[in-house]
Amino acid sequence: MRVPSKxxxxxxxxIASLPGIGRxxxxxxxxxxxxxxxxxxxxxxxxxxxxxxxxxxxxxxGNVSDFETCSICQDENREKSIVCVVxxxxxxxxxxxxxxxxxxxxxxxxxxxxxxxxxxxxxxxxHLIERVQSQNISEIIFALSATMEGDTTNFYLYKRLKxxxxxxxxxxxxxxIGSELQYADEITLSxxxxxxxxxxL
Amino acid sequence: MRVPSKxxxxxxxxIASLPGIGRxxxxxxxxxxxxxxxxxxxxxxxxxxxxxxxxxxxxxxGNVSDFETCSICQDENREKSIVCVVxxxxxxxxxxxxxxxxxxxxxxxxxxxxxxxxxxxxxxxxHLIERVQSQNISEIIFALSATMEGDTTNFYLYKRLKxxxxxxxxxxxxxxIGSELQYADEITLSxxxxxxxxxxL
Numbered sequence: 071m072r073v074p075s076k077x078x079x080x081x082x083x084x085i086a087s088l089p090g091i092g093r094x095x096x097x098x099x100x101x102x103x104x105x106x107x108x109x110x111x112x113x114x115x116x117x118x119x120x121x122x123x124x125x126x127x128x129x130x131x132g133n134v135s136d137f138e139t140c141s142i143c144q145d146e147n148r149e150k151s152i153v154c155v156v157x158x159x160x161x162x163x164x165x166x167x168x169x170x171x172x173x174x175x176x177x178x179x180x181x182x183x184x185x186x187x188x189x190x191x192x193x194x195x196x197h198l199i200e201r202v203q204s205q206n207i208s209e210i211i212f213a214l215s216a217t218m219e220g221d222t223t224n225f226y227l228y229k230r231l232k233x234x235x236x237x238x239x240x241x242x243x244x245x246x247i248g249s250e251l252q253y254a255d256e257i258t259l260s261x262x263x264x265x266x267x268x269x270x271l
Numbered sequence: 272m273r274v275p276s277k278x279x280x281x282x283x284x285x286i287a288s289l290p291g292i293g294r295x296x297x298x299x300x301x302x303x304x305x306x307x308x309x310x311x312x313x314x315x316x317x318x319x320x321x322x323x324x325x326x327x328x329x330x331x332x333g334n335v336s337d338f339e340t341c342s343i344c345q346d347e348n349r350e351k352s353i354v355c356v357v358x359x360x361x362x363x364x365x366x367x368x369x370x371x372x373x374x375x376x377x378x379x380x381x382x383x384x385x386x387x388x389x390x391x392x393x394x395x396x397x398h399l400i401e402r403v404q405s406q407n408i409s410e411i412i413f414a415l416s417a418t419m420e421g422d423t424t425n426f427y428l429y430k431r432l433k434x435x436x437x438x439x440x441x442x443x444x445x446x447x448i449g450s451e452l453q454y455a456d457e458i459t460l461s462x463x464x465x466x467x468x469x470x471x472l
Contacts, residue, residue, distance in 0.1 A: 072364070072368075073364065074335060074336055074341055074342050075325075075326050075336060075337045076337060077318075077324075077325045078326055080321070080322070081319055081322045084314065084315045087315075088300045088303060088304070089299070089300070089303055090296075090299075091300075095291075097361065098291075098361070099292075100319075100322070101335075101360060101361065102289060103289070103322075104322060104323065104335070108323055108324075111319050111320060111323045112320065113285065114285045114288075114319060115316035115317070115320050116316070117278075117282040117285040118282055118285075118304055118312050118315060118316050119312060119316050120278055120281070121276075121278040121279055121281070121282045121301070121304075121305060122304075122305065122309055122312045123309075124278045125276050125278050125279055125305060133275065134274070134275060134276050134279060134305070135275055135276060136275075136276045136277060136278060140275055142275070158302075159302060160298065160299065163273070163274065163298075166273070167273075
């Protein structure tokens with residue numbers, strides 16, 4: 071489908087450059103934008119520029135923030151000795167949404183993935199080791215994806231950090247709460263049998 | 272999920288204002304944008320502003336164009352007496368992609384839909400009647416959606432236009448080519464039996 075306007079074509083290219091959005095969807099979105107007022111489109115465009123201009127990475131954990139240090143690292147009530155290592159800012163948001171973690175985070179900004187050409191040096195790992203050396207950290211929680219890449223990254227981090235006096239833990243794996251057993255995949259189910267927990271009433 | 276930055280929050284709001292994009296997807300897209308360079312984000316934002324600034328509606332058919340008159344209406348080789356009435360610019364693109372229509376278009380910019388509060392006066396209908404009066408048009412093809420709203424709009428247009436010396440036609444309806452009969456819906460199948468066509472070898 072050729073659009074009869076190079077300006078629309080260009081806007082479609084930009085929207086279609088976002089992950090998971092094809093050109094047909096992009097065209098639908100762009101034509102919806104085109105129907106908005108000039109002022110609304112100005113606000114739309116400005117929001118991205120202002121975000122790029124103002125959003126910083128927290129100088130401690132790597133989380134996004136409008137300030138030099140993010141609100142979690144600044145919070146006096148958080149347990150600063152427990153650091154939860156995550157791949158991505160969205161993982162911080164997901165864990166924060168549970169309201170069940172009171173420690174702080176370290177955002178790796180990716181995961182070791184040789185297939186995608188991402189090695190340890192591409193990740194925010196050196197700074198994690200600096201934090202372990204300089205801050206009073208007692209426990210590291212590995213909260214990476216339960217995939218081959220996640221396991222590789224966990225193993226690499228463990229090797230780099232094991233010389234320090236730290237407790238290591240990782241998220242528990244098993245059948246999802248509220249899900250039916252017959253739909254659980256075999257590997258998860260077999261691991262949840264091997265790692266069975268004491269029954270609690 | 273609360274994002275710890277009002278600038279990201281704002282960008283997420285803007286992306287989530289696009290049709291069919293929820294806040295979780297919007298956040299994923301926005302964080303991907305955040306990783307781009309300042310220059311890339313400038314280009315991203317500019318594309319929408321420049322589109323709004325430069326794209327016009329064709330003064331004849333209502334299609335989008337970078338010029339006063341769109342490339343289809345300007346094309347000397349198109350059959351100017353056959354006008355295909357469509358709901359939306361995307362329908363023009365879809366029909367053009369088939370390369371099997373050599374007439375010109377009229378974009379209504381919507382469809383009569385009382386449920387959504389869209390009446391005839393909200394659509395580009397007066398201009399269609401002006402075109403019929405002033406241009407040398409002999410056939411009107413109704414190419415609106417095969418829905419209740421589409422039928423209502425067809426009927427309304429027919430009533431407004433029947434006093435002029437015009438042939439009216441509409442897209443043929445029936446089972447889709449390449450589809451299996453058992454998956455066709457009942458109404459389509461029953462209409463395709465009633466409207467059966469002479470067998471051609």
